[in-house]
Amino acid sequence: MPELPEVEVVRKELEKVLIDNIILKFTVRNTTLRETISSQLYTLRNLKVLKIDRRGKYLIIKTDKGSILIHLGMSGKLFIINNNFDNLSKHDHIDIVLSNNIIIRYNDVRKFGLVLWVDKDIDVYSTKWLNKLGYEPFDQTLTPEIFYQEITKKKTNVKKVLMDGFIVVGIGNIYASEVLFLSSIHPNKLASDLSFRECSILLSHIRETLQKSIEKGGTTIKDYKDSHGNKGGFADYLKIYGKENSPCCICGTPIKNIKINGRSTYFCPLCQKL
DNA sequence: CTGAGCTCCTGGGAGC
DNA sequence: TGCTCCCAGGAGCTCA
Numbered sequence: 623m624p625e626l627p628e629v630e631v632v633r634k635e636l637e638k639v640l641i642d643n644i645i646l647k648f649t650v651r652n653t654t655l656r657e658t659i660s661s662q663l664y665t666l667r668n669l670k671v672l673k674i675d676r677r678g679k680y681l682i683i684k685t686d687k688g689s690i691l692i693h694l695g696m697s698g699k700l701f702i703i704n705n706n707f708d709n710l711s712k713h714d715h716i717d718i719v720l721s722n723n724i725i726i727r728y729n730d731v732r733k734f735g736l737v738l739w740v741d742k743d744i745d746v747y748s749t750k751w752l753n754k755l756g757y758e759p760f761d762q763t764l765t766p767e768i769f770y771q772e773i774t775k776k777k778t779n780v781k782k783v784l785m786d787g788f789i790v791v792g793i794g795n796i797y798a799s800e801v802l803f804l805s806s807i808h809p810n811k812l813a814s815d816l817s818f819r820e821c822s823i824l825l826s827h828i829r830e831t832l833q834k835s836i837e838k839g840g841t842t843i844k845d846y847k848d849s850h851g852n853k854g855g856f857a858d859y860l861k862i863y864g865k866e867n868s869p870c871c872i873c874g875t876p877i878k879n880i881k882i883n884g885r886s887t888y889f890c891p892l893c894q895k896l
Numbered sequence: 897c898t899g900a901g902c903t904c905c906t907g908g909g910a911g912c
Numbered sequence: 913t914g915c916t917c918c919c920a921g922g923a924g925c926t927c928a
Contacts (some may be wrong), residue, residue: 623921624921625921628921654905654920656904656905656923656924679922693922694921694922695904695905695921695922695923696905696907696919696920696921696922696923697905697907697920697922699904708912712906713906730905731905731906731907732904732905732907732920732922733904733905733906734905734922734923735922762915776898776900777897777898779899782899785922785923786923787923794921794922795920795921795922797921798922821923841921854911863921883899883900883901884900884901884902885920885921885922886919886920886921
């Protein structure tokens with residue numbers, strides 16, 4: 623469900639309530655997420671929160687004793703709860719109990735998410751979860767030249783390259799369709815066939831689109847909500863995702879929906895060139 | 897190296 | 913009303 627903008631919106635919300643606060647303990651109701659919740663999490667007490675980081679779609683809550691690594695998967699949500707603590711919903715798997723009468727509650731219907739503890743003597747960025755990730759999209763050291771150089775090494779379709787996170791992180795299925803449409807590039811175009819000009823345009827649309835979505839509070843397609851239960855406002859700005867058979871906003875041609883690597887992909891057959 | 901296909905899991909909606 | 917089938921925003925795995 624959540625792509626980089628949704629995760630970044632959650633990160634900012636967590637920052638407001640967590641920084642300099644104390645995590646008293648964790649309450650775990652269900653250990654069977656993508657990775658089984660380690661029993662170590664049960665025993666942790668009194669962690670001082672130092673920083674909330676994000677790397678790609680991963681959230682990292684840094685404390686004085688180590689880091690909590692969280693991935694929301696397809697359907698994970700973090701809610702900030704400050705009353706009615708016993709009012710549990712189905713799939714409320716984990717509570718992070720804070721000293722200031724606030725609970726951060728992790729809810730995940732499909733259980734594809736991840737909540738892990740990484741001790742402070744291990745560099746969280748060197749763990750297998752994070753060490754293969756590509757550039758952050760807003761990292762200015764990722765220049766159009768480097769982007770072009772890296773992407774044209776790939777002998778697969780450009781949509782897959784955008785989504786797999788080896789070159790640039792944070793783009794999921796929605797934003798992949800969006801940025802390719804904005805860049806007039808067919809999602810099935812071979813990455814190695816992209817011109818420098820196309821790569822340069824693509825990179826700037828990635829940045830603009832993700833930035834704008836963060837400002838609007840993320841995208842709501844089905845059930846994405848931020849930490850206060852508010853829906854994201856970017857869905858109104860989507861130009862192509864989920865709009866099969868609607869006219870393309872540029873040329874009026876009906877938008878097509880095809881499967882690429884098993885995922886729904888929306889594009890304009892006229893505007894987007896192979 | 898590459899991709900296609902499958903897997904984890906649950907729920908919502910369409911169609912009969 | 914109820915059943916079955918398909919679909920869903922992620923990502924890791926195996927196999928050819």
